[in-house]
Amino acid sequence: MKLDPGRSALVIQDLQNDVMIDGGAFADSGAPEHAKTQNVVANVADLAAACRAAGVPVIHVWYIVEKGAPGLRLNAPLFQGVKDADALVRGSWGAAPAEGLEAQDGDHVVEKMRMNAFYETRLDILLRGLGVDNLIITGAWTNMSIEHTARHGADAGYEVFVASDGTSTTGPEWQDAALNYAMTNVATVATCAEIKEALG
Helix, strand or coil: CCCCHHHEEEEEECCEHHHHCCCCCCHHHCHHHHHHHHCHHHHHHHHHHHHHHHCCCEEEEEECECCCCCCCCCCCHHHHHHHHCCCCECCCCCCCECCCCCCCCCCEEEEECCCCCCCCCCHHHHHHHCCCCEEEEEEECHHHHHHHHHHHHHHCCCEEEEEEEEEECCCHHHHHHHHHHHCCCCCEEECHHHHHHHCC
């Protein structure tokens, strides 16, 4: 595996307090424990630092709603859950990135209101403007937002790489289903260390 830093970008998606940190709106899902088991915050922070050093753009994708979630169409349980839990509200602790994964100078931030990081956001136009062909995806939850984004990325013409230990969900069963079944023929699954090595 070899990745050209000049044609690659790192996406850090939904690694926000409400999503996967103790005390967050969805802490009862098991997500905080799985994130710890995966060491996802430290692994992604390390990969992001390596990407910045190599000149690879780092793009943070945050799920953000306004207080009361106005305009959030409640057509699926996930979206209803965001509203019911009063989660991911702009300016709140819950919507903030996990400690250690804050956007740094030179990073990009994309906001979304659906699972897929591409859907009705500026992500695609940003990636194309940056000359990106290789999309490295990290974040939560692997079987929802990560899977949706990876599939869209492949359909949009990007070569997609999903970090196996830079992603987490609610437990190992869903992680396995997403990485070892759903991602088959859509993305290359590799560890953060393997991705760092591939960037040279």
